[in-house]
Amino acid sequence: MKLKGLTEVEVQKSREEHGTNELTQIPPDPLWKKILEGFTDPMIIILLVALVVQVIMVCMGKAEWFEPVGVLIAILIANGVSSISEYRQENKASALRQEEEAKEMAKVLRDGNLKEIHVSEVVVGDIVFVQAGDKLPADGTIVEGNIRVDQSALNGETEEAKKGPNEKDEKFDKKDLLNGFYVYRGTVVCGGEGYMRVDEVGDTTLFGQLALEVQEDTRATPLQIKLGKLAKQISVFGYIGAGAIIVAVILKAILTNGSSLTDFWSWMTLILNAITVAVTVIVCAVPEGLPMLTSILLSFQSLRMAKDNVLVRKINGLETAGSLSLLFSDKTGTITEGKLSVVELATGNVKVYQKLSEMDKSLSLDVITGIGINNGAVASEGAIIGGNSTDRALMTFLVDSDAVNSMAKEDVKSFNAFDSAKKYSSVTIIRDGKSVTYIKGAPERIIERCTHYIDEKGQRKPLVERNYLTSYMDTQAGRSMRLLGVAKADGDNADGDLTLICVLSIRDNVRKEAIDAIKEVQNAGIQVVMVTGDRKETAVAIAKEAGLLTSKDDVALTSAELGEKTDDELKEIMPHLRVVSRALPTDKSRLVRVAQEMDYVVG
Incomplete structure (x- = not known):
């Protein structure tokens, strides 16, 4: 099938009909808005009321000028520090996101030619060429080629998913990330190459829907809830306390000096004095320093975390993490470790090893050849390059065992990559002037063809009793192990009887x-x-x-x-x-x- 892609007219029509491939970003609130919103905090409201009362008392000569100034400073610090700190953190996060987005490019077919464009210019119907290392720009269907995809950005799992064309027109669920035909924005191609047809762009992609969801307004933090309750309690206490103090002052005046209360103005003076005493007591009970202290501490902690390369967008998130x-x-x-590792190896008579150094030299050589030379990954200066996750795990095992130098790759006669029909890969080498073929793959397919095995002493023996080996494999499968069989055969191919070398247990370890x-x-x-x-x-x-x-x-x-x-x-x-x-x-x-x-x- 000859793929030509869209014409410029079709691109424009698709963009008008389905929209662009840009993800909606809810812009952070400006600084002035954050500061104004801070004044709606219940504790700040109580401090504002206290400030007004203090100003009135200063005007009446009942308080010193520095008392309302102190409350005002507490309000400005409590609100200003948290607002400014959060504003700066959000701007840093926004700058980092924009920097990354500017680098995202996609290779698309337009008018029959392959072009590289920015991801935001991709539209529904575009044919995108993808290859190893590419981050997919949109959701779509593979129409040509076969690829392996890392979907950990969506499901957290690093195990590669195989994707290819839906040649038989099978029904599949797009919500099932493990389907074999549909790919998703934000996932990364690990191997292979092919073409995908874009079906969803922008906010309609699965990645876009998740991005919108995490930008929604967050709930009040536990500290905000507790301070809100405290503010309500202070208000109730204030109303009740103020009333009780006013009544107490008036009763005391009546009982001790009631004869002097002879006219309206004497009563007004008494009531005003009672209100003044009540307000003074209540204002003194307001914890002016509490909001200021929490804001300063959270802002300080966010700065400390920034030094450790941890960007905290919402400083209240620090407090939430502690609750x-x-x-x-x-x-x-x-x-788990996030990578596959070789846990152990077992011979045909279920002799189990954790390290190559524990093995007989000849058995060790067979294992190294069977998993090292017969491998799509390459070890270079301690780093593992290429191959799938299983091949990389095997090569890492050899590197950790200092066995890489024991691989005689110059003796390789031929190599056959993994065949999905046969369920194994193979390599033929020349050893002592004779051809030997090593295969590795699905153990159930390999073991059924094995007539012999290599024992712990490196000797070839008949494989008669298989129950122990089958029981061991069932136990390992129950431990969530991925099993891999390794065997060999004399000659240039593996079509005949096989000799079992080992069964490897591989897993992403805890x-x-x-x-x-x-x-x-x-x-x-x-x-x-x-x-x-x-x-x-x-x-x-x-x-x-x-x-x-x-x-x-x-x-x-x-x-x-x-x-x-x-x-x-x-x-x-x-x-x-x-x-x-x-x-x-x-x-x-x-x-x-x-x-x-x-x-x-x-x-």
Whole structure:
């Protein structure tokens, strides 16, 4: 199929019909507006009332001039410091975003020619050429080629998703990020190249919808709620206290000096004095320094975090983080290391190794050849370049084992990349003047063809008893391990009987510090829920190892199960919820909304 793309006339028509590819950015409030909004804070309102009263008392000669000046300074510091600090932080965040957006370009076909344009100029119907390293500019369908995509920007999972043309016109759900045909704005191409047809642009993309959602007005922080309650209590106390003081002063005057209250003016003088005493007592009870102190402390902390390269847009977020009662956490890169690692290797007789140095030299050489030379990744000066996530994990294992120099790549005769039909890749090398072919791939496909295995001493033996190996693989699968089989065969191809070298267990391991951190947070009374795009079996295994699933009352849901429940049903489950798997971005926003309706402080 010859792809030509849109003409300039079609581009203009599409832009008028579907809009531009720009994401709506809610501009930050100007400084003057932030300052004015600060005066609506309940505590600031009480201070303003106190200021007015102090000014009146100064005019009456009942107070010193510096008393209202002190209240005014407290108001200006409390409101000004927080407003100015937040305004500066928001401007820095806006500048960083604009700087990044200016670099985003896309390669599109226009009038049959490939052009590079800014992402904002992409329209619905455009044919975009994508290749490894490109960030996708819009949502759309792959029409030619095959690519692998990192969708962690949307679902938090670094496992690559394969995308290709929908040649059989299969039905699929666009909301399911793991479908094999539809790609999303903000995700990154890890490998391959192809063409996509743009179906959604701007705010209608999934990324755009999420961006709009996170810009919505936030709820009041716990401190703001507490200060609001305090302001209300001070007001009530003020009304009641002032009335009680006025009555007490008048009663005292009547009981001790009632004979002097003979005319209207004497009574007015008494009432005025009583009001003055009441107002003085109430004004003294107002904590003028509290709003000022909280603003200064939060602003100071935001500056300290900026020195650590942490940009705090809303300084009240610092206070909220210290009041959490429910923490939603991603899995990949937060609870786990965020990268695949080789956990262990097992021979055909289930002799398990964690390190290459523990193995017999000949067995070790077979493993190095089977996973190192038969690999799409390359080790260069300690860095791993190219390949998929599995190949990079295998090569990292060899680098950490100082085994890279043992790979005799000059002996390679031929290499065959991974074949999705055969479920393995292969490499043929010359060893001792003879051709030997090594293959790695799906263990169930490889082991069924194995007649022999290499034991822990490097000796080739018949593979008769397979139950132990099958049981071991089932156990590893239950631990959310990704299994990989490695075998070899004499000759230039792997069509005949195979000799099993090992079965590797690969996984995104739980971070050691994450287990301690989760325990510490739980001991502080904070509920932790892991929300991941991974499958349920893997999520549950990781959650158990991390200490999230410890009781039979703990609940793990999939995105589909979550979608079947009403908000009221979800509220009943929420205190026991520990894991949400296959989560969509919309699931995350719903979880936060429902939890906030239950008065959780959510992070």
